[in-house]
Amino acid sequence: MTATAPITTPTENNPWAENFAEQKARFPNAKDSILFAIAALQDDPDIAINDLKTLASQHGIRVTAASVNAAKRLLDPEHATTSVAAPAGLNPAPARERLARRVRAAETPLDANALIQDVVSKIQAQGNAEVERMREAVRKAITALEAAVGS
Numbered sequence: 001m002t003a004t005a006p007i008t009t010p011t012e013n014n015p016w017a018e019n020f021a022e023q024k025a026r027f028p029n030a031k032d033s034i035l036f037a038i039a040a041l042q043d044d045p046d047i048a049i050n051d052l053k054t055l056a057s058q059h060g061i062r063v064t065a066a067s068v069n070a071a072k073r074l075l076d077p078e079h080a081t082t083s084v085a086a087p088a089g090l091n092p093a094p095a096r097e098r099l100a101r102r103v104r105a106a107e108t109p110l111d112a113n114a115l116i117q118d119v120v121s122k123i124q125a126q127g128n129a130e131v132e133r134m135r136e137a138v139r140k141a142i143t144a145l146e147a148a149v150g151s
Helices: 015-026 032-043 049-058 065-075 095-099 112-150
Strands: none
Touching: 015 032, 032 049, 032 065, 049 065
16 A cells, blocks of 8 residues: 555545444444544555554544554454554563463461561660660760859
8 A cells, every 4th residue: 555545535425434434333432543443454454554644644533553453452352462563573462461460479477476576676676775865965965064064
């Protein structure tokens, strides 16, 4: 397909307008870009994404790779690919594999009592350290006051 093929605007005699109306009736919730991609894929299943974008822009529709992917899923939901324009050298994982979560291995059972004792001992240690800092500050203040009064 060439990008220079003359395209007319939608009118009553335009096959695109008729096809669009049919697709809209078949897929009432689909966006115009997806409907356009469906029509284009039905005409030429091997159409290049850039050719499809050019053709769509002539009709005032913006088509993306996501639109083409959605159209393919609507046309053939069992054999739809997960990506239209995957980067070279990368094989995207199927959608079901990407959504699967790894289950963490069960760890040894936690001892709640030991955890509570650890938290309490940490809090006590922090409190004791704060008390010791305050005592040291009071000692320094007393020393400073004695030096001031003694002079």
